Amino acid sequence: KDQVFQPSTVASSEGAVVEIFCNHSVSNAYNFFWYLHFPGCAPRLLVKGSKPSQQGRYNMTYERFSSSLLILQVREADAAVYYCACSGNTPLVFGKGTRLSVIA
Amino acid sequence: DSGVTQTPKHLITATGQRVTLRCSPRSGDLSVYWYQQSLDQGLQFLIHYYNGEERAKGNILERFSAQQFPDLHSELNLSSLELGDSALYFCASSVVGQGSTDTQYFGPGTRLTVL
Numbered sequence: 001k002d003q004v005f006q007p008s009t010v011a012s013s014e015g016a017v018v019e020i021f022c023n024h025s026v027s028n029a030y031n032f033f034w035y036l037h038f039p040g041c042a043p044r045l046l047v048k049g050s051k052p053s054q055q056g057r058y059n060m061t062y063e064r065f066s067s068s069l070l071i072l073q074v075r076e077a078d079a080a081v082y083y084c085a086c087s088g089n090t091p092l093v094f095g096k097g098t099r100l101s102v103i104a
Numbered sequence: 105d106s107g108v109t110q111t112p113k114h115l116i117t118a119t120g121q122r123v124t125l126r127c128s129p130r131s132g133d134l135s136v137y138w139y140q141q142s143l144d145q146g147l148q149f150l151i152h153y154y155n156g157e158e159r160a161k162g163n164i165l166e167r168f169s170a171q172q173f174p175d176l177h178s179e180l181n182l183s184s185l186e187l188g189d190s191a192l193y194f195c196a197s198s199v200v201g202q203g204s205t206d207t208q209y210f211g212p213g214t215r216l217t218v219l
Contacts (some may be wrong), residue, residue: 033207042194042210083147086193091137091160092208096146
């Protein structure tokens with residue numbers, strides 16, 4: 001069954017680097033997508049790809065069946081839900097989301 | 105702003121009623137997806153349309169239906185509403201609808217409250 005797995009919660013201190021891990025069992029999936037979701041707002045794409053990449057404070061690591069999102073210099077405003085998704089021959093399969101809490 | 109629009113923003117209705125949620129995709133996007141997000145739950149995929157045709161169904165109840173019109177906007181119809189249908193409903197669009205690099209862009213969502 002095509003599934004994406006990620007932890008339900010992660011906590012970090014302000015100023016630290018936090019890592020959110022994701023792995024999948026999606027057939028023929030080569031690309032990962034990381035979305036940021038603040039409550040009441042539209043989920044927003046942060047970074048995607050089939051190789052390690054960086055967009056500002058967001059780094060994405062890449063392995064064939066797993067990826068991590070690293071958020072550098074975590075801020076209180078980063079507290080949100082982060083979704084990992086990947087696709088192969090079908091549209092994106094999303095994980096259940098990881099809620100990041102930031103400790104001041 | 106993703107370019108995906110959804111109306112209405114908020115909807116309050118009673119149990120047993122029927123509502124219609126509307127979504128306009130980004131210009132040029134042929135695929136529309138509907139997701140449900142209930143309290144403290146992740147994004148639950150409901151249904152995918154591509155260029156007017158249903159492509160995939162997720163955990164969509166029989167009381168729910170959707171369609172995509174020739175101008176590519178989509179409507180999600182929810183009937184015989186129950187308290188548990190209260191949720192945030194997101195629409196997303198993408199260019200094609202398959203392929204490993206096809207990104208989905210989300211609208212701001214419609215918050216449905218069933219009393």
